[in-house]
Amino acid sequence: MTLDRDAFYIDGGWAAPVGSNLLQVVSPHSEEVVATVPEGSAGDIDAAVAAARRAFDEGPWPRMSPAERIAVIEAFSGLYAARLGEMADLITLEMGSPTSFSNLAQAPAPWMQIEAFLTIAREFPWESTRVGNLGTPVMVRHEPVGVVAAIPPWNVPQFTIMSKVVPALLAGCTVVVKPAPETPLDTYLMAELLQEAGVPAGVVNIVTAGREVGEHLVSHPGVDKVAFTGSTAAGRKIAAICGQQLKRVSLELGGKSAAIVLDDADLAKTIEGLKFTALMNSGQACVAQTRILASRANYATVVDALAQAVGAMVVGDPADPATEIGPMVAQRQQERVEKYIALGQEEGARIVTGGNGMPEGLDTGWYVRPTVFADVDNSMRIAQEEIFGPVLSVIPYDDVDDAVRIANDSDYGLAGTVWTGDQEAGLDVARRVRAGTYGVNTYTMDFAAPFGGFKASGIGREFGAEGLGQYTELKSVYLEG
Known part of the structure; x- marks a missing residue:
């Protein structure tokens, strides 16, 4: 069965692209082309935005009751649940995520988001009345923000799409999704499920394209809000465009999170916990806690234990259930990570496991050896810049106050953990670290709670009632007493 595609999902059906350019989907493991899809142009974006605009301005979706929209998304959820294995396999194929992670998170977590948002939407205060300070009633309405441009990255494509599309739909918005060019295949399956669930024409439109065409979407006058997950550099540019146009924007950006031991x-x-929180998805995760902070008294012990565990991780074919670390998504990403490994050595850090060069037994694929650096100072670039690969820096601290200072000495503030035998002491640390999400002896994402970052890690929140509220405008209606 071929995975090739020749159309975009626009206005409820499959639309031929304006141009003839194709994007090749390349397996990061075999380096072979596994599919081709059309490459979107500005004209395709214009058609998608026009369809979304019509569906919002004239169509039934924003005018349905919340209960009616919930019913359609419930149908979508059931269809999605039945295809989780297929979705996981597509993501492993196109971006190299280990199948163990794809079947744990890449496919099930998006479905869990759908279910969580459905629960939130059923209880959400779409309309509420309060008594104003003049003693007369005021109705407060949550109305849909309009046409949403949803721009996900390649590392967790469905996860980051669902965090935008589902709350937008439940709020009554219409959406144009621009998937990353590396990972378009999963969105075609998603489009089929949305269509089957009965989402009206034009409510969701999908055009795969590169960065330049993505900028056309961001700046399009027909778009009311941009929801973006990706690099901080790209987020700054998107924020500048939206600021000029006074366009609503939410940004989930990078991280350089710390785990305090x-x-x-x-x-x-x-x-065991750090192997997941630091190296999930082969280190290609914005929440990866790649700065490991250990006390000077316990430093050598932590370094040795971490080096032994990371050095024993299975690197290889992402389709193999035994694989723990798969390839980087693209050759450019492999080269980027290797440059940081070389830079760490130049800065004076010491490699205790890993280093540059292909992992043993692998001749093809964009692989990187999982690497642990010791003797890292927090001012080093490997401790300050997001590498987005399986590279960890172990940093010594003097006392708890020093550990908190080091954790906060970052442009980012997305995630973090503290590992301790005393939960109250852990909570005290959690309250002091400036990060949007934090864990004590664990790290997870609960879709009932808001997710997002402080500082350069983003603007706004996803998940929870707060994430649904990002796709609404508030209207106050003053009533006669």
Whole structure:
């Protein structure tokens, strides 16, 4: 069965592209082309935005009751749940995520988001009345923000699409999705499921394209809000465009998160936890806690335990269930990570496992050896800049105050953890670290709670009632007493 596609999903059907350019979807493991899809142009974006605009301005979706929209998304959820294995396999194929992670998170977590947002939408205060300060009633309405441009990255494509599309739809918005050119295949399956669920024509439109065409979408006068997940550099540019146009924007950007290991932590449990929180999705995760902070008294022990665990991780074919670390998404990403490994050595850090060069037994694929650096100072670039690969820096601290200072000494503030035998002490650390999400002896994402970052890690929040509210405008209606 071929995975090739020749059309975009626009206005409820499959529309031929304006141009003839194709994007090649390349397996990061085999380096072979596994599919081709059309490459969108400004004309395709114009058609998609026009369809979304009509569907919002004239169509039934924004005028349905919340209960009617919920019913359609419930149907979508059921269809999605039945195709989780297929979705996981597509994402493993197109971006190299280990199948164990794809079946744990890449496909099930988006479905869990749908279910969580449905629960939130059923209880959301779409209209509420309060008593004003003059003693007369005021109705407060949450109305849809309009046409939404949803721009996800390649690392967790469905996860980041669902965090935008589902709350937007439940709020009554219409959407244009621009998937990353590396990972278009999963969105075609999603489009089929949306169509089957009965989402009206024009409510969701999907055009795969590169960065330049993405900028055309961001700046399009027909778009009311931009929801973006990706690099901080791209986020700054999007924010500038939206600021000029006074366009609503939410940004989920990069991170350089810290995991603080206190001396009373259960080391075996901590190391097992760090393997996931620091190296999930082969290190290609914005929440990856790649700065490991250990006390000077316990530093050598933590370094040795981490090096042993990371050095033993299975690197290889992402389709193999035993694989823990797969390839980087593209050759440019492999080269980027290798440059940071070389830079870390130039800066004076010491490699205790890993380093540059292909992992043993692999001749093809964009692989990087999982690498742990010791003797890292937090001012080094490998400790300050997001590498987006399986590279960890172990940084010593003097006491808890010093650990918190180091964790906060970053342009970013997305995630973090503290590992300790004393939960109250852990909570005290959690309250002091400036990050939007934090874990004590664990790290997860609960879709009932807001997710997002401080500082250069973004603007706005996803998930929870707060994430749904990002796709609404508030209207106050003053009533006669």
